Amino acid sequence: MVAEFCNKLKCIISRGDTMNDIDIISQLSDLKEIDYRNTLAIASIIEVLVDKGIINRNDIAIKAKQLDSMSAEEIKIMRTKRY
Secondary structure: OHHHHHHHHHHHHHOOOHHHHHHHHHHHHHHHHHHHHHHHHHHHHHHHHHHOOOOOHHHHHHHHHHHHOOOHHHHHHHHHHHO
C-alpha cells in the first residue's frame, strides 16, 4: 500500500504542476498530523479507561475484531438499534 502511494505521488510530481504538487504534499502532511493526533487521542482514552478498570484490553480486542468484520452499513444499523 505504501509503495502504491509513493508511485502515485511520484506520478503527480512528474507532471510538472509545481504549485499543485506543493499543495498536495502539504495536504498529505496535514492528514498525517491529523491521523497522529486522532490515534494519540484514542490510545489515551483507552489507557484511561483501562487504568480506571472500566474496560480491559480484551474487551477492546473483541470489539475491534467485531467491528472490523462488519460493513459500514452494518455498523450504522447496529448503532441505530441502540438508541
